[in-house]
Structure formats: structure tokens, C-alpha cells
Amino acid sequence: MSQYHLAKTTLIGGLCAGVLTLAGLYSPNAAAQDLQIKFGTVNQPGGMQYESAAEFARRFNEKMGDKANLTVYHSSQLGNDKEMLQKVKLGTLDFSQPSSIMSTIVPEFGLFDMPYLVKDRQHAGCIAKEIVMPKLAPKLEAQGYKLVAVWENGFRNITNNVRPINTPADLDGVKLRTPRGIWRVKMFEGYGANPTPMAFSEVFVALQTGVIDGQENPYVNIYSGKFQEVQKYLSETRHVYTPSFPTASLRLFNKYPEDVQNAIMETAAETVPWTYEQAGIKDGEIRQKLIDGGMMFNEADRASFVEASKPIYEEFA
Template sequence: MTPPRTPGRRDLLRGATLAGLTGLGLSACAGGDGPRRTDSVRIILGHGAAPGNPRSDGALAFQRLVAEKSDGEVEIQILGQESVGSDTEMMVSVAAGTLDMSINSQGPFASYVPEAALIGLPFLFETAEHAYQVLDGEIQDSVAAMSEEKGFHVLGFWDNGMRDISNSVRPIEVPEDLAGLKIRTPDDSMTIDIFAQLGANPTPMAFGELYLGLRQGAVDGQENPVVNIYSSSLHEVQSHVAVTGHKYETNPFVMSTSRWENLDEDIRTIIEESSAEALEEQRRRMGEQSEEIYAEFEELLEVTHPDRGELREATAPVYEQWQQEHPEFFEQINAAAEAVRTDHQESAA
């Protein structure tokens, strides 16, 4: 498992900058016997998505909803496109309390809450909708409880999609076609384990460095939801896409626990309500954009549809490894996924 990274000089300097920004609007939290209200509260939200990506659109929806529900008293300042660091660096800042909140990625989040990595077990979910039904219940409650201990208040699991594979070397038809390919992965132990098991050479790299890495040949390919591939123009430097749906990932929306605890109760309610509504908007846009992009990729790239059964069999050892590491949560999330799958099968019969 990848442990939380110790903040370096770059992180501390970045944190100092964020603290300065945050201090402009957070006088409500300074001094006194407890939180007190001022005319306005500013909350800094960081994310790594490009404009037009559903994560970016969802952040804008959240910003608008908070402003509306608070009559302008609460301002969400959005710092996107990794302008305050990679997802890993933003998680460090949120944990340290120098960044208020982040719509982040599952891998960096799982470096603090290792059980969250099991959401990305290969082929655990058939569709994104299957994942929603599992994650929005007791699974989210369990992960949220673990997160509080690590300094994160979970506001929801946004949709980071079913993930597919692109590369510039050859079409992927069977698992063996991945052998030896240098595939960029996020900083996520589960994804690294999956691609190592498939015989690829998994190469962690910050998302902001990926386009250049693909263009210069530092990596042969990568894996992402097609929405992320398209919004960051990765398809411009790739020639093959394999629709594998090999894993599902969330974008955990987290807030610094210390910041959360210093907010008045009515502001907390506004944030919770706004985040829930923005989540629905983000998921809707993710679904719509995915359908459009799949159709466009059929025209632009060589698209293959490998047999999911073969890929599932090839990645079966990953289940054994993670079951040993987190037996209780492994059983919980697998039971929840199977229950939803069974309900769907019975409804269709």
C-alpha cells in the first residue's frame, strides 16, 4: 500500500500560499471561544479537472448553489486544473488544513483511507449506475467514518467513471495484448496491481503531466474514463482505445475536518445540500458526455471491445491480494455489489 506522502518544501510553500488565500475569508474561524459569523465566508475548493469536464462543471454548480442558498454569504473560490497542485498534493493540503476542500481522485484518497481502494476492484461493477447504488448507502457511511479519523469530512462520491485503456502501439483485443506496454496510472495501488497482473508496465504519473508524457513517448498509453481522455485532449496523441470498463472510480469530495468543524451549523447544512445537488448534476453530465464521446471515438480512433470475461479472469489474483489486506471491508463491498446485481437480474427476469 502507498502511505501518505510526507509534505516537502514545495507542499509547505504551496500550503502557505493557500493559507494566505484562505485567511482572506476565514476570519470567522480565528480566535475566540469558538466559531463566530461574519458577513461573508470564503471557502477554497481545489480540483484537477479541465474546463468542460463534468468534475469542473460540478464544481461550478456547487459554487452557484452555495451562493444561492446562502444569499451570497458563503463564497466558494474554485482553483481548478491542478493550479494548487496534483490530486496527491491537494490531499496533503486538505489533511493539513491549508486547503479547505477538494474534489479529488480515488487513488490519493485511498493513500489515507486504504479501504477506499477496494471501490476500484476490477470488474466489481457492471455500470456506473450499479456503482451509484452501492456507494450511496452503507459503503459511503463506512468510508466516511474512516475518513474523519484521517482529517477528511466526506461530502459525497462524485463519478469518475468506468475506465478504459488507450495506447499508441497496438489495438487491445485480449489480455495478452497489454504485455510490456508502459501504461500511465494514477497514484493508486489498485490500478497499479491490475495492470501489473495484466503484464503491462504500470507507470504512475500526475494527470497534468500525462498529455506531454504520451506525446513524447514517455508512456505508451493510459487508462481513464473517456470523458477525461477527451476533455484533456489525450485522444490527440493516441491511436487505439479499448473499451474495457476494467474498474470504476469515484471523485471523493472532501473537506478538511478542522475547517468543517469551525463552520456554523447552518453553513454546514448549505454545503451538504449543495454538494448533494451538484453530485446529481455531475453524474448526469458524466453519463451524457460519455455516450457522445464513445460515438465520436468510433470515428476518430481504432476502437476495440475486449471480452470482459477474459479480463476478469486474468485479474482474479488482485481480489485474493486485497481480500487478505482488508477482509472486513472486502466482504462488505462485495456483498453490497452482489446484492444490487442480483436485484437487477431478478427485475430483468
């Protein structure tokens, strides 16, 4: 067995045996509460990360009544992912909702940057249950973070203004925005692109002005970010599945009353199946909206991308 097949088999087998408004914020309760909890996300309304956070807030606030109120601040109002994670660690922000950047805190989160590893949402849920929460969440706590659940972000596809992407060779020389996770950068370097790590809030203008040629995101983020207005091609690669990680400040979480702590954990877990269900619905709806908006779609050659991914597995292993 080659090193690549051994690495991939070990990863997949170990991951899951058998399956693997006030303008600008969402707050269901406007009245002053005893405990005010701030939740920051870079995502815009309509995006899956924001919608998940808003549903979590709705359910939590309904449970807590006047005792506590959780407000979601969207569209990077409280900073980009890196800035918000720092605030969470310091205890100046209650919650943030990172995705790929989590591997900069705990490298093992880079497993979600392994191309074509996650088969489907059921598999993703199994990884979260069997690996992330019991094995990786404690590593985050050692860094000052409290991971409360693993929610949906989605399968990622490539958009750009240069050409349709059918094989990795088509990425040659394409300036492609990526998140700041090291493994995503390495992956696209291996495919021949020129990856450019950049905060999500900066991507639209960078595409509009030609600073970058393209980017990669789930359908819902492409649409909520209005990238269809400045991108011509959408190539369905589904190269990576990325969750979102609702993450509390451990320093602040430990100061909450016990019933608030329990309500947070219970509600975060209850929100998980809702995020998967809604993401499945949104995928079909938004894909059609992007087509209707004029984007040119093509289905990429999966086999060629899988073949080109072998070196990243070997390095990660």
C-alpha cells in the same frame, strides 16, 4: 467455491444487496463574501469532475448569497491530488476532489479499484449510500478529512499508441500511466503492463514525448485532457468504475457556521443525481467525438480480463 469466487461474492454481496470566468477558475459570484471557500481539482473544464464541482459551487453560492462564496480552481492550479490532500489535511485548503488516490488514505477505498466490480451507475450509487458514506467516511474523518458526497468520475477505458488491446496479453510491455492507487498498479501488473503512476497534469506531455505508451480514463477525461491528439487506439475495457470524492478539510469545516456546514452537505448530496445524469449524456456524445477525432476503437474481450482479475480479488480479500 474458489477463493476468487468467495472473495468476489463477499465483496459484491456486502456492497449492495439487491442492486448494487476569470481565466482558470469558476466562481458564479465575483463580489467579496464573508467566507471564501476554495475548491481544488486536477480536472479541466469539460471533464466530469470539474463540471460536478462547478455545479456544486453554483448551487451552494445561490443558497448562501453574500454570506459565503465557493470558487473552483481547476487543472491542478492548487497542486496535484496528493499535494491538495495534504493541504486539506493541514487546513490550508478547504476542498479537494480526489479519486483513486483516496485508497492511500483509507485502504478500503481500494474496493473501487477492483476490476469489473461495479455493474452500472445505479450500483455505484448504492455502494456510495450503503458502504462509503456510513462506513468509510468516518475513517477519513479520523485522518482529518470530511467526505461530503460521492460523485461521478466514470468507467475507465485504455488508450495507447502500441496496439489495440483485446485481451490482457496485448498489454504486455506497454508503459501505461495509472493513478497512484496501489490496487490499480497491482491490477495492471497482473495484466502484464508496465504501470507508471503519474499525476494527471503530467500525462499529456508524457504521452506526447513517448515517456509512456498509454493511459486509462473515462471518455470525458480522455477528451478534456486532449489525449485523442496523442493517442491512436482506444480499447473499451470498462475495467474499473471510479467515483470522485469531494473532500473538505475537517479542521476548516468544523469552523464554518452551522448554516454553511448544512448548506455544504445538502448541496453536495443534491449534486449527486445531476452528476450521474450528466455523465450518462456525456458518455455517448464524447465517445462519438473521439471517433470523429480519428481514434481507432475496439471492444475488448471482457471475459479474458475478468479471468485475469482473479488474483487481485484474492489479494484484496
